[in-house]
Amino acid sequence: NAGVTQTPKFQVLKTGQSMTLQCAQDMNHNSMYWYRQDPGMGLRLIYYSASEGTTDKGEVPNGYNVSRLNKREFSLRLESAAPSQTSVYFCASNIGTGDQPQHFGDGTRLSIL
Amino acid sequence: LAKTTQPISMDSYEGQEVNITCSHNNIATNDYITWYQQFPSQGPRFIIQGYKTKVTNEVASLFIPADRKSSTLSLPRVSLSDTAVYYCLVGDMWGRGFQKLVFGTGTRLLVSP
Numbered sequence: 283n284a285g286v287t288q289t290p291k292f293q294v295l296k297t298g299q300s301m302t303l304q305c306a307q308d309m310n311h312n313s314m315y316w317y318r319q320d321p322g323m324g325l326r327l328i329y330y331s332a333s334e335g336t337t338d339k340g341e342v343p344n345g346y347n348v349s350r351l352n353k354r355e356f357s358l359r360l361e362s363a364a365p366s367q368t369s370v371y372f373c374a375s376n377i378g379t380g381d382q383p384q385h386f387g388d389g390t391r392l393s394i395l
Numbered sequence: 396l397a398k399t400t401q402p403i404s405m406d407s408y409e410g411q412e413v414n415i416t417c418s419h420n421n422i423a424t425n426d427y428i429t430w431y432q433q434f435p436s437q438g439p440r441f442i443i444q445g446y447k448t449k450v451t452n453e454v455a456s457l458f459i460p461a462d463r464k465s466s467t468l469s470l471p472r473v474s475l476s477d478t479a480v481y482y483c484l485v486g487d488m489w490g491r492g493f494q495k496l497v498f499g500t501g502t503r504l505l506v507s508p
Contacts, residue, residue: 324498372438386438
């Protein structure tokens with residue numbers, strides 16, 4: 283039972299480099315989400331995809347782009363990484379109706395020097 | 396979505412019952428209450444959720460008074476492995492195709508021997 287799989291688990295980038303974080307779920311969920319978590323803080327929503335073919339901005343979208351490649355996969359791209367984007371990134375998914383719990387991956391730890 | 400307020404930290408000992416209370420004074424009629432648990436280096440994990448009165452599952456109970464302005468997560472007979480951060484969130488039951496959750500800083504529970 284893989285659930286939500288994120289790759290890579292760790293990454294170090296230099297300022298200005300680009301990178302794509304990958305997320306895949308095998309639960310046939312309609313909705314997928316990207317969050318970031320800074321030290322000692324709660325999670326903040328970056329982007330979400332309510333269903334295949336749609337994406338929308340969350341609370342902190344600046345500096346990021348997303349692609350809902352198909353129902354299973356939702357990627358997050360940093361076009362020009364900045365030190366302020368050093369964080370742990372979590373992907374989540376759920377069925378998509380209002381009260382269904384979200385299932386989270388184990389995160390990608392990203393450091394930008 | 397209603398803002399939630401919960402204690403920053405709590406301490407307990409193995410075998411004790413732990414009650415974490417969350418305040419959500421501006422909860423709307425369509426909102427439900429949901430709780431997540433997060434261990435270090437892992438994504439949050441759904442624990443329990445409810446709309447009113449009491450909900451119980453194999454790991455916790457959730458008590459919601461009639462006015463729904465607060466809720467209490469009860470963990471019976473905690474063990475060292477229950478040391479984690481617990482998030483109280485309010486979600487929109489009638490979310491249109493996605494679930495927008497707002498994570499605060501959570502309650503850091505430390506269970507000692």
